[in-house]
Amino acid sequence: MTRFAAPGQPGATMQYPSRYDHWIGGEFVPSALGRYFENPTPVTGETFCEVARGTAEDVERALDAAHSAAPAWGRTSAAERAAVLNKIANRMAENLEALAVAETWENGKPVRETLAADIPLAIDHFRYFAGVIRAQEGSLAELDDDTVAYRFHEPLGVVAQIIPWNFPILMATWKLAPALAAGNAVVLKPAEQTPASILYLMSLIGDILPPGVVNIVNGFGVEAGKPLASSPRVAKVAFTGETTTGRLIMQYASENIKPVTLELGGKSPNIFFDDVSLSHDEFYDKALEGFTMFALNQGEVCTCPSRALIQQGHYRQFLTDAVARTGKVAQGHPLDTTTMIGAQASNDQLEKILSYIDIGQAEGAKVLTGGHRADRGGELSGGYYVEPTIFEGNNSMRIFQEEIFGPVVSVTSFADFDDAIKIANDTLYGLGAGVWSRNINTAYRAGRAIQAGRVWTNSYHLYPAHAAFGGYKGSGIGRETHKMMLEHYQQTKNLLVSYSPTAMGFF
Amino acid sequence: MPEMSRVCLTPAAAELVRKMYAAHGPLMFHQSGGCCDGSSPMCYMQGEFRTGASDVLLAALRVEGVPEPVTFWMSAAQFGRWRHTHLTVDVVSGRGSGFSLEAPEGLRFLIRSRLLTAEESAALGGGPG
Numbered sequence: 090m091t092r093f094a095a096p097g098q099p100g101a102t103m104q105y106p107s108r109y110d111h112w113i114g115g116e117f118v119p120s121a122l123g124r125y126f127e128n129p130t131p132v133t134g135e136t137f138c139e140v141a142r143g144t145a146e147d148v149e150r151a152l153d154a155a156h157s158a159a160p161a162w163g164r165t166s167a168a169e170r171a172a173v174l175n176k177i178a179n180r181m182a183e184n185l186e187a188l189a190v191a192e193t194w195e196n197g198k199p200v201r202e203t204l205a206a207d208i209p210l211a212i213d214h215f216r217y218f219a220g221v222i223r224a225q226e227g228s229l230a231e232l233d234d235d236t237v238a239y240r241f242h243e244p245l246g247v248v249a250q251i252i253p254w255n256f257p258i259l260m261a262t263w264k265l266a267p268a269l270a271a272g273n274a275v276v277l278k279p280a281e282q283t284p285a286s287i288l289y290l291m292s293l294i295g296d297i298l299p300p301g302v303v304n305i306v307n308g309f310g311v312e313a314g315k316p317l318a319s320s321p322r323v324a325k326v327a328f329t330g331e332t333t334t335g336r337l338i339m340q341y342a343s344e345n346i347k348p349v350t351l352e353l354g355g356k357s358p359n360i361f362f363d364d365v366s367l368s369h370d371e372f373y374d375k376a377l378e379g380f381t382m383f384a385l386n387q388g389e390v391c392t393c394p395s396r397a398l399i400q401q402g403h404y405r406q407f408l409t410d411a412v413a414r415t416g417k418v419a420q421g422h423p424l425d426t427t428t429m430i431g432a433q434a435s436n437d438q439l440e441k442i443l444s445y446i447d448i449g450q451a452e453g454a455k456v457l458t459g460g461h462r463a464d465r466g467g468e469l470s471g472g473y474y475v476e477p478t479i480f481e482g483n484n485s486m487r488i489f490q491e492e493i494f495g496p497v498v499s500v501t502s503f504a505d506f507d508d509a510i511k512i513a514n515d516t517l518y519g520l521g522a523g524v525w526s527r528n529i530n531t532a533y534r535a536g537r538a539i540q541a542g543r544v545w546t547n548s549y550h551l552y553p554a555h556a557a558f559g560g561y562k563g564s565g566i567g568r569e570t571h572k573m574m575l576e577h578y579q580q581t582k583n584l585l586v587s588y589s590p591t592a593m594g595f596f
Numbered sequence: 597m598p599e600m601s602r603v604c605l606t607p608a609a610a611e612l613v614r615k616m617y618a619a620h621g622p623l624m625f626h627q628s629g630g631c632c633d634g635s636s637p638m639c640y641m642q643g644e645f646r647t648g649a650s651d652v653l654l655a656a657l658r659v660e661g662v663p664e665p666v667t668f669w670m671s672a673a674q675f676g677r678w679r680h681t682h683l684t685v686d687v688v689s690g691r692g693s694g695f696s697l698e699a700p701e702g703l704r705f706l707i708r709s710r711l712l713t714a715e716e717s718a719a720l721g722g723g724p725g
Contacts, residue, residue, distance in 0.1 A: 331632055
């Protein structure tokens, strides 16, 4: 076991400053109204820094900087922009441990995860978009012997991005990498629960980018997010979060006739067909791990496999083994490399999860394991820890229909293929799903029948660049982590050119 | 006996509503769903969030000291999954995201739920559907 020293302690891998300003025009800039808010770590509940509390004045300054930078940045060659993204990736790789510790301290997630997933995935994401922007080409259509339609990709200009708190650096990267690759300047607002780790990242990579290409304004949604999302000076708004704010952002965008991309969550089914249990082999072990993935990132993942559907033939034995496997999920200090589940990201998130555990029991769902706040003792007593929790119930219960965003899975059984698909699709959302079967025909048909944008098949919770990610139904609009996201950050310019010297003959 | 309703406020929530009313004027709630801060009630200035045919008005809450009723809305599809439960708007300390008005106070409105009683269910139409 390795325990990283906490930021603020001697010998820590990284240190946060006591105060962060906004990042505007390539430098740290105090908040216009001089206001700051406290930023606690979920690990202990103690404040570790204060962060600029932005308002419309700060958003305007950031938009000024972005508009100053956008024309020149948009004219750089794809090779130059790719080089910048690769430099960012390299700088992050050189600082992997520091970024991982910063992210864990900010969000509460285990450092095992930030070291192995969050930061490496973010690094690869910059590299992926550095690659695809080099490979992207326009097109031409030869309409007739003298007439050609040319298609060019052009940047949108200045775009707004509002980032969630569950993977602060990775989610910022999902949005920054394609926007920058496509030649846009960005004004980005982190979540107020996790405002600092992105600024720590900027302190490492800021010199690589021309001033004003990336601007970070922190603050509360109503004070900083709203003026950004509703600004007529942004060409597009990208948002990851919940449905009501997603709708509100669409309303603001409609006033300005601007496009949006939205990722709004899910209630992902994880389906285990009977044949999973044909043998208690490596594959069976993998499937049990797939079940337990509901606890990854403390369940604070839009695609948390929060509904487990287990076929009736192996239901009891598989569930018994799954409960036992869940019991081995090690909860502890997030800076210990052996810890698998850390702290929920905020106090209100903790309270919300506990309120769902209440209504689940009130509706008659049975708690098979967990069901309580976890007191880890010592300095962790002030942190926000929840026991991994397994409910057994039915799909009409609210714990089967709403995204709890905690380490809580709701389990039910199904009779056959059609029953599995019916239950899987009986949800307002369609972001992720899991299918587990040894029969490739069953797995394929299930994957195609589920109304969700990402169906993990005999796997779960993989987020590689080069695999499109996004939602059906109420889960949003757009596809991230793939080159197709480039076009969400580009205009299409059509040059329709006549090479004929003769008049058309109309007049 | 108070009028039967699907939604009520705790005294702490009513106090925060009064504070938000003093700062912003007439208010509304829209219940969110989905990721991150989903499942939280979002508090806006009345009319800030445009409701339409896809929304259901669950309650018009009377709050002492607030002349206009505070409306409580939810999308109709979500209401289909929630209609058998009674909702209590409470307040916890926290840092909730979204554009809800109270977040800068270091407080978040939070929903606590219970099943409708048989009497409430009959009166309010709490059956599945």
